[in-house]
Amino acid sequence: MFLRFVRLTSVLGLKEREGFFAAAYDVVRESKADNHSLQHIEDLLGWYRKNLAVPPRFNRSTSKGYSRTAITAGLSWFKPTANEHLSKAYELAALLEQHGHVIEILKTSRPGYVIYEDEHQVVAEAFSNRRPRG
Numbered sequence: 001m002f003l004r005f006v007r008l009t010s011v012l013g014l015k016e017r018e019g020f021f022a023a024a025y026d027v028v029r030e031s032k033a034d035n036h037s038l039q040h041i042e043d044l045l046g047w048y049r050k051n052l053a054v055p056p057r058f059n060r061s062t063s064k065g066y067s068r069t070a071i072t073a074g075l076s077w078f079k080p081t082a083n084e085h086l087s088k089a090y091e092l093a094a095l096l097e098q099h100g101h102v103i104e105i106l107k108t109s110r111p112g113y114v115i116y117e118d119e120h121q122v123v124a125e126a127f128s129n130r131r132p133r134g
Contacts, residue, residue, distance in 0.1 A: 004108075037098065040095060045092075074124060113125045
């Protein structure tokens with residue numbers, strides 16, 4: 001099963017929810033957490049910056065105009081074999097929940113049309129009939 005950590009806020013223009021990294025950056029930007037928690041969140045985000053590739057694209061279109069004007073439809077999912085990434089994701093989710101963000105873990109065996117894939121993640125545009133399990 002692929003896993004996606006999300007918060008309750010929807011992605012602008014899509015019915016899908018934002019990933020938990022958006023919540024982490026909000027906590028850091030707003031500085032509403034204690035210094036120890038802020039440092040812990042920063043450390044986890046830094047770890048991901050070093051150990052998780054940023055996909056080069058988030059939609060299937062190869063049109064230059066589409067990529068600049070259309071809403072990003074691709075969603076990132078952790079692979080079930082990304083053990084260290086998932087361990088840190090659970091750790092980050094727990095920290096975010098301590099600071100008022102509800103984080104839900106979605107699971108699916110069919111994330112959608114795969115746009116990008118590496119050892120730890122896939123980015124996929126959802127099938128129109130996909131309903132991830134929460």
